[in-house]
Amino acid sequence: MVLLCTAVPAALQAQARGDSLVPADAPNCRVSSPPDAAGISATPGGFVIVFPRNDALTDQYTGCKLLWIADTDRTPRLATLYFERGQLARAVAHDVRDAGGAVEGACAFPEGRSLLPNAGRRLGDAACRGFSGESLYALRVPTWPRSCMTKPDDAVCSADPR
Numbered sequence: 001m002v003l004l005c006t007a008v009p010a011a012l013q014a015q016a017r018g019d020s021l022v023p024a025d026a027p028n029c030r031v032s033s034p035p036d037a038a039g040i041s042a043t044p045g046g047f048v049i050v051f052p053r054n055d056a057l058t059d060q061y062t063g064c065k066l067l068w069i070a071d072t073d074r075t076p077r078l079a080t081l082y083f084e085r086g087q088l089a090r091a092v093a094h095d096v097r098d099a100g101g102a103v104e105g106a107c108a109f110p111e112g113r114s115l116l117p118n119a120g121r122r123l124g125d126a127a128c129r130g131f132s133g134e135s136l137y138a139l140r141v142p143t144w145p146r147s148c149m150t151k152p153d154d155a156v157c158s159a160d161p162r
Contacts, residue, residue, distance in 0.1 A: 021092050021106050021115060022082040027063030028052060029082065034068050034075055039143025041161065043136065047149065049075060054140045054162060060085045061139060069096055070149060077101040079137065086139055090115070091128075 022029045031051060038051035047070035057065075062085055067078040076099075082090040088109045094101040106115035107128035114125050135141070142161035148154065 021103070022064055022080055022090055026082065027061075028066065029064035029080070031064070031066055034066075034146065036146065038068075038146050039161075040070060040146055040149055041136065041141050041143045046070060048078060048136065049146065050141050050143050053143050057139060058086070059139075062086075065139070065141075067136065074099075081137055083139055088137060088139070091137060 024030060028051065034049045034051055037053065037056070038049050039053040040047045041050050049068040049070050051066050061083050063083065065081040065083060067081070068075040069078050076096040077094040078096055079094060080092040081088060082092075090109065091107045092103055093105040093107075095104040103116070105127060107113065108115050109128075112125070112129040114128050144157055144159075144161045145154075148157035151157065
């Protein structure tokens, strides 16, 4: 049994640890792919798919907000954000190059400390301190409906994101 445990690839071990970084029973924490109700947000590097959208959130929301990179071939998980009473409590960064979404880093807030401090390439405390100031990781992120990716001429897509 010990040999089997040591033979598990590091990426799978990281994924298993990542799964335990947010409460399994909290709303939206186990959503594995972007649902139709997800929205899109423009970033300098392209579009990010966001779920849930603002209209599904209360100011005191407790649960996960999920971010995926919008790509034509696949939608790799970018981040899992866990909010408690409307405040960012944990952020898990995923390796977007890894099909399984291995954990690249995890941070606890408001402390701004790494939850995986000795984990190779993963984010450390210094990276965690600046993470919470990013607008993409806020509770409310303005988005357009996901349908705007395929139907950009729809009226809702020319309006400001909400």
